[in-house]
Amino acid sequence: MKLHYGLDDFKEIDIMAILPIILPVIAIGILLVSIALLDLYKHRKTRENVLIWTLIILFVNTFGPILYFVLGRKDMEKP
Structure with missing residues (x-):
């Protein structure tokens, strides 16, 4: 049983x-990130x-844009 895996083990992975x-x-x-950022930019007023949603979209990977489309689009100011 091998207890330690080194960087040499990555050479065996077939990337293709x-x-x-x-x-x-x-x-x-x-x-997803591009569409979410474009939508946020178009409706920034x-x-x-906006800054918090931008950070969520960029740094929460795939779930950030999904959260924005589910929750953030409802986050509109009432006239």
Whole structure:
């Protein structure tokens, strides 16, 4: 039983075999972040906490844009 794994063990991983799985996930994440930031920018006058939502969208990875679309779009000032 091997108790210690070093950086040499990463040489055995076949990146090209994993790439078709990883690329769509990365593309969807970038697309979600881009759409959420564009929507936030277009409606920045009517949204509260624009800076906080920007940080959530950027740093909470895939769940940040989803949280924005579910909760943040309801975060509008009432006229």
